Amino acid sequence: MARLLIANCFTDELAGDSARLPQAHLQTAAASSHLLLWFARDGDLIVLPVEPEPELLAYVTDMTGTDASTLRLLVPPPGTTGTELLTGERLGNPQFREELRKTLDGRPVDTVLTLTPDAAVASLARFLGAEQAVPGYGFVSQGGGTLVNSKAVFRAVAAGAGVPLPEGAVCTNRQDAEDAIMELLDAGHPVMLKRDYACGGLGNEILTPVPGVEPVGAGRILQLRDRAAVREYLADRWLWLTNDGHHPAVVERYFPDSRAIFVEFVIDDHGAVFSQQGEMLSAPVANAQVIPSPQLEAGPLAVLVTAGARLCESLRSLGYRGFFCADAIVTKDGDVRFTEYNGRITGSTHIYTIIGGQIVGPDYAKDRVLVEYCGWPVPSFAAAAERLAESGLAYDRETRTGVVIVKAYSHADGTIRYCAVAEDLAAAARIRDRVESLFA
Amino acid sequence: MARLLIANCFTDELAGDSARLPQAHLQTAAASSHLLLWFARDGDLIVLPVEPEPELLAYVTDMTGTDASTLRLLVPPPGTTGTELLTGERLGNPQFREELRKTLDGRPVDTVLTLTPDAAVASLARFLGAEQAVPGYGFVSQGGGTLVNSKAVFRAVAAGAGVPLPEGAVCTNRQDAEDAIMELLDAGHPVMLKRDYACGGLGNEILTPVPGVEPVGAGRILQLRDRAAVREYLADRWLWLTNDGHHPAVVERYFPDSRAIFVEFVIDDHGAVFSQQGEMLSAPVANAQVIPSPQLEAGPLAVLVTAGARLCESLRSLGYRGFFCADAIVTKDGDVRFTEYNGRITGSTHIYTIIGGQIVGPDYAKDRVLVEYCGWPVPSFAAAAERLAESGLAYDRETRTGVVIVKAYSHADGTIRYCAVAEDLAAAARIRDRVESLFA
Numbered sequence: 001m002a003r004l005l006i007a008n009c010f011t012d013e014l015a016g017d018s019a020r021l022p023q024a025h026l027q028t029a030a031a032s033s034h035l036l037l038w039f040a041r042d043g044d045l046i047v048l049p050v051e052p053e054p055e056l057l058a059y060v061t062d063m064t065g066t067d068a069s070t071l072r073l074l075v076p077p078p079g080t081t082g083t084e085l086l087t088g089e090r091l092g093n094p095q096f097r098e099e100l101r102k103t104l105d106g107r108p109v110d111t112v113l114t115l116t117p118d119a120a121v122a123s124l125a126r127f128l129g130a131e132q133a134v135p136g137y138g139f140v141s142q143g144g145g146t147l148v149n150s151k152a153v154f155r156a157v158a159a160g161a162g163v164p165l166p167e168g169a170v171c172t173n174r175q176d177a178e179d180a181i182m183e184l185l186d187a188g189h190p191v192m193l194k195r196d197y198a199c200g201g202l203g204n205e206i207l208t209p210v211p212g213v214e215p216v217g218a219g220r221i222l223q224l225r226d227r228a229a230v231r232e233y234l235a236d237r238w239l240w241l242t243n244d245g246h247h248p249a250v251v252e253r254y255f256p257d258s259r260a261i262f263v264e265f266v267i268d269d270h271g272a273v274f275s276q277q278g279e280m281l282s283a284p285v286a287n288a289q290v291i292p293s294p295q296l297e298a299g300p301l302a303v304l305v306t307a308g309a310r311l312c313e314s315l316r317s318l319g320y321r322g323f324f325c326a327d328a329i330v331t332k333d334g335d336v337r338f339t340e341y342n343g344r345i346t347g348s349t350h351i352y353t354i355i356g357g358q359i360v361g362p363d364y365a366k367d368r369v370l371v372e373y374c375g376w377p378v379p380s381f382a383a384a385a386e387r388l389a390e391s392g393l394a395y396d397r398e399t400r401t402g403v404v405i406v407k408a409y410s411h412a413d414g415t416i417r418y419c420a421v422a423e424d425l426a427a428a429a430r431i432r433d434r435v436e437s438l439f440a
Numbered sequence: 441m442a443r444l445l446i447a448n449c450f451t452d453e454l455a456g457d458s459a460r461l462p463q464a465h466l467q468t469a470a471a472s473s474h475l476l477l478w479f480a481r482d483g484d485l486i487v488l489p490v491e492p493e494p495e496l497l498a499y500v501t502d503m504t505g506t507d508a509s510t511l512r513l514l515v516p517p518p519g520t521t522g523t524e525l526l527t528g529e530r531l532g533n534p535q536f537r538e539e540l541r542k543t544l545d546g547r548p549v550d551t552v553l554t555l556t557p558d559a560a561v562a563s564l565a566r567f568l569g570a571e572q573a574v575p576g577y578g579f580v581s582q583g584g585g586t587l588v589n590s591k592a593v594f595r596a597v598a599a600g601a602g603v604p605l606p607e608g609a610v611c612t613n614r615q616d617a618e619d620a621i622m623e624l625l626d627a628g629h630p631v632m633l634k635r636d637y638a639c640g641g642l643g644n645e646i647l648t649p650v651p652g653v654e655p656v657g658a659g660r661i662l663q664l665r666d667r668a669a670v671r672e673y674l675a676d677r678w679l680w681l682t683n684d685g686h687h688p689a690v691v692e693r694y695f696p697d698s699r700a701i702f703v704e705f706v707i708d709d710h711g712a713v714f715s716q717q718g719e720m721l722s723a724p725v726a727n728a729q730v731i732p733s734p735q736l737e738a739g740p741l742a743v744l745v746t747a748g749a750r751l752c753e754s755l756r757s758l759g760y761r762g763f764f765c766a767d768a769i770v771t772k773d774g775d776v777r778f779t780e781y782n783g784r785i786t787g788s789t790h791i792y793t794i795i796g797g798q799i800v801g802p803d804y805a806k807d808r809v810l811v812e813y814c815g816w817p818v819p820s821f822a823a824a825a826e827r828l829a830e831s832g833l834a835y836d837r838e839t840r841t842g843v844v845i846v847k848a849y850s851h852a853d854g855t856i857r858y859c860a861v862a863e864d865l866a867a868a869a870r871i872r873d874r875v876e877s878l879f880a
Contacts, residue, residue: 014612080615088616119609120616139600143610143688147587147596156587160579160759169559170583172454175520176528176560246685248583317757319600 002104003111004130005046007033008086011118014149014197026084027412033086034408036115037061038350042070045103049086051075055382056408063359063395063404072103088120097127109133116344117145117322135268139319148320148343152196152248158338161314163307166192166329166337168252174238180251181230185209190254192218194340195240196247205241206254207233213256216282252339258329260339261293261300262348263308265324272312272324274305276352276365280327291352291370294425296330303336304328311341323349347372347407351419355404359395360421371428372406372419376436381409384416387438393431395421403435442544443551444570445486447473448526451558454589454637466524467852473526474848476555477501478790482510485543489526491515495822496848503799503835503844512543528560537567549573556784557585557762575708579759588760588783592636592688598778601754603747606632606769606777608692614678620691621670625649630694632658634780635680636687645681646694647673653696656722692779698769700779701733701740702788703748705764712752712764714745716792716805720767731792731810734865736770743776744768751781763789787812787847791859795844799835800861811868812846812859816876821849824856827878833871835861843875 009032010025034052037060051073061068076096079089090096109130114121122141125134134140147153152170159165167189169180177193184191190213195203204218207230215221224230234241241249260280265272278291308326315324325346328338351372356364364370378384388394388403395402400421407417418435422428449472450465474492477500491513501508516536519529530536549570554561562581565574574580587593592610599605607629609620617633624631630653635643644658647670655661664670674681681689700720705712719733720726748766755764765786768778791812796804804810818824828834828843835842840861847857858875862868 088613088619092619123609123619136600138602139596141609142595142599142605143592143612144596144600146610146612146688147593152583153587155582156579156584157758159582160576160584162578162759165582169563169581170586172583172586173528179528179532179563244685248586314757314759317754318597319602319754 001110002107003041003044003113004109004128004133005036005040005044006086006091006112006114006121006124007036007046007048008091008118008121009033009035009049009115011085011087011116011120011145014116014118014146024412026082028410030084031408031410031412032347033115035345035347035350035406036113038064038354039113039345040064040066040071042067044070045072045074045100047074047076047086047091047100049075049090050083052408053381055385059381059385059405064354074100074103086120088118088123091120091124097124100124101128104128114345117148117320119143119145136319136321139321144318144320145343147318148315148324148341150196150247151194151250151340154338154341155250157314158311158341161307161310163310164303164335164337166253166255166339168250170248170250172248174234177238177241177249177251178227178230178234181207181234182227184251184253185224185230190256192250192252192254193237193241194250194252195243196250197243205237208254213254216256216258217260217280217286218254255329255331255337257332259293259296260327260329261296261304262325262327262346263304264346264348264352265308265312265326267312267316267321267324269321272309272316274309276348276356277301277304278348278352278370287374289348289351289372290425290428291348291356291372292365294369297334300330300334300336304330307336307338311338315341315343325349351406355406355419355421359397359404360400364421367423368400368421369424369428370419370421371425371432372417373432373435374417375413375415376418377414378409378416378439381405381416383439384409384418388418388435391434391438393435393438401427401431403431441550442547443481443484443553444549444568444573445476445480445484446526446531446552446554446561446564447476447486447488448531448558448561449473449475449489449555451525451527451556451560451585454556454558454586464852466522468850470524471848471850471852472787473555475785475787475790475846476553478504478794479553479785480504480506480511482507484510485512485514485540487514487516487526487531487540489515489530490523492848493821495825499821499825499845504794514540514543526560528558528563531560531564537564540564541568544568554785557588557760559583559585576759576761579761584758584760585783587758588755588764588781590636590687591634591690591780594778594781595690597754598751598781601747601750603750604743604775604777606693606695606779608690610688610690612688614674617678617681617689617691618667618670618674621647621674622667624691624693625664625670630696632690632692632694633677633681634690634692635683636690637683645677648694653694656696656698657700657720657726658694695769695771695777697772699733699736700767700769701736701744702765702767702786703744704786704788704792705748705752705766707752707756707761707764709761712749712756714749716788716796717741717744718788718792718810727814729788729791729812730865730868731788731796731812732805734809737774740770740774740776744770747776747778751778755783765789791846795846795859795861799837799844800840804861807863808840808861809864809868810859810861811865811872812857813872813875814857815853815855816858817854818849818856818879821845821856823879824849824858828858828875831874831878833875833878841867841871843871
């Protein structure tokens with residue numbers, strides 16, 4: 001028996017033509033794909049868009065106790081759109097497929113673990129006779145992955161399940177968007193506009209009828225007074241908002257001073273099991289996450305988990321199986337409104353399952369908090385790991401505190417992400433201050 | 441209490457920007473919108489994109505026994521894209537909304553009946569405080585109608601529900617489409633390519649590796665020998681197939697010599713109820729339908745109804761409520777494969793519910809067959825109705841046989857559709873021969 005891990009972050013199935021994506025986005029996707037190394041176990045076959053840095057591979061496997069020498073890493077030949085994504089073309093490359101078949105040497109594949117549910121993975125599994133190893137194979141093979149990662153489909157599914165949503169609309173044309181925006185602005189509410197497939201707030205903009213709104217979870221904020229200004233805004237931004245007309249745009253009431261909470265589940269044939277929750281901190285786009293969210297009250301938490309489970313049940317009945325994350329806001333009045341879902345391994349999953357559950361240990365959410373910080377500028381992965389070790393800041397298995405680097409070095413902006421494991425949020429912030437002075 | 445009927449055929453929500461649609465398509469949509477008149481009852485308010493011909497209104501209400509003088513027809517002012525569709529802009533027109541409110545004169549709306557589930561209708565219902573009157577209001581208000589009318593989403597939902605499908609794929613990029621087509625052609629199978637939102641086979645083309653395949657349900661057939669030819673075909677047709685990149689394209693094995701069967705249901709809060717089935721006849725695109733399908737064997741029929749009900753259950757769990765039609769083929773070997781679904785009132789619904797169930801009577805499917813023929817060239821609706829009456833071919837309530845005109849006159853091609861009610865298919869064909877000689 002063999003396990004096949006496929007590091008397909010932000011697939012071309014979701015993105016459409018990957019030649020249209022900005023280079024920085026592609027570089028980030030390539031770096032994110034290496035998250036899957038955290039899930040590697042002895043003997044795994046791992047398909048990656050690019051080879052990981054040897055220091056990253058050594059670091060991660062050392063942390064997880066995996067014998068790196070037993071892993072087989074495979075990188076398909078480049079496709080017409082380069083090396084950053086595991087596109088359908090690359091996963092379909094005959095030379096790669098033969099190499100994979102040879103590497104398997106007759107062993108059946110009993111587990112296929114992917115970052116993103118994607119038809120190209122289903123096609124590869126079919127080639128290997130391993131359909132049964134892909135969770136929700138039928139659904140995924142026919143593009144179901146696009147439905148469980150769409151901000152537009154999310155709103156229909158959530159409304160259909162009676163899950164609380166911010167007021168808003170899913171707009172396939174500019175006139176509808178104008179009307180939906182005006183309905184909110186006229187009521188005095190700021191409006192969040194969202195591209196259908198985008199991550200970390202990078203596809204979001206906020207329009208506000210009044211000054212003084214702080215943008216959280218959006219790249220930009222604009223003050224617009226009337227319909228003429230909205231029309232002008234849409235004339236300028238409609239193609240951007242719809243990815244050149246490929247997807248609908250989401251118009252949604254924006255709640256200032258809200259907390260952004262995510263709840264994660266695993267969906268299987270028998271139901272959905274709650275895994276963990278956490279909080280995204282944005283200034284203005286996502287730059288930290290805290291797992292579990294500190295001082296989340298029992299009332300909102302109960303709504304988050306029960307409504308999140310209802311979303312799971314809808315997707316389960318569609319045929320989806322696997323990791324699931326629902327994002328929500330908790331308003332300053334304590335109301336919960338769901339804002340999107342992601343049917344995939346997210347940038348949180350490895351932190352609580354592997355770093356939390358396996359490395360810090362089963363009690364990680366009781367006596368520790370896991371705080372991931374983004375954007376630490378470092379010369380290289382190796383330099384960061386070395387300096388953390390020298391300074392005594394690296395994670396210590398005795399004290400169950402310290403720093404774990406959680407992601408590959410980002411060539412897009414020369415930074416790294418790390419997780420501070422600490423007794424509480426204040427202690428994590430003290431660790432961050434020390435970490436970020438290491439190269440200052 | 442009031443019933444509000446909204447004749448929104450092929451909405452802009454589904455079509456995207458209606459300015460991009462061909463004029464003939466828009467004219468057909470306008471004519472099709474008048475199908476909803478068959479459902480009118482005394483006192484109904486009916487919103488239409490264009491006024492029906494007086495002769496059509498008189499004819500339909502005479503057939504259904506509705507008092508036309510009690511109906512209130514409302515046509516919103518034209519939108520920026522004309523008068524053929526009930527776009528969100530037109531349903532949102534403040535002058536129209538005020539007129540509607542005034543016409544209601546304080547009566548609450550307890551029923552909203554639409555051709556297509558559409559967010560613009562939900563918005564109008566919200567304006568009237570009539571959300572509860574819209575079946576599946578939450579789902580529809582957030583664009584759910586696009587999910588239950590998409591050929592791409594259909595394949596994921598059907599595969600997820602374990603409903604039998606032709607081999608194939610949903611392709612968001614050209615490379616994936618090339619690979620999916622080649623996989624089928626290499627296996628010796630013809631391939632059907634489908635645009636996501638299109639009706640009556642007009643968005644379909646067939647590629648075949650061998651000559652002699654008869655195209656049924658497609659506008660065009662091409663013989664392509666190898667990958668280079670497929671690549672050239674896609675270079676030429678990809679933008680057409682994807683509606684200029686707006687939607688994925690469906691690649692599907694084509695089964696020559698199959699029968700095309702549809703099964704219709706109504707989905708409500710408690711479950712799904714099977715309504716009727718029928719057969720589409722195409723030469724090469726849909727030009728007749730027979731309700732019920734003659735000599736459909738019990739084996740395939742059982743699969744059609746049980747698998748159709750599974751599709752209903754998936755959509756019901758998403759929050760959809762209302763009319764539902766699943767299309768399938770029955771291959772010459774008797775295998776059933778589902779090919780698309782439509783969550784709306786179709787071009788069949790009024791034929792079996794109103795003309796069949798109400799006019800011909802409860803036994804319509806036992807001792808009669810309803811055969812709709814398309815494309816009868818006539819000078820006008822009035823001339824057709826008059827000539828049918830004079831010739832003795834018009835439907836006779838005594839004999840429960842004869843001809844019912846089922847649709848508005850098509851200004852796109854100067855034809856009309858009619859339904860022959862007869863003892864059997866052979867008798868219906870004899871009626872057709874006599875009808876189509878009337879203006880010859």
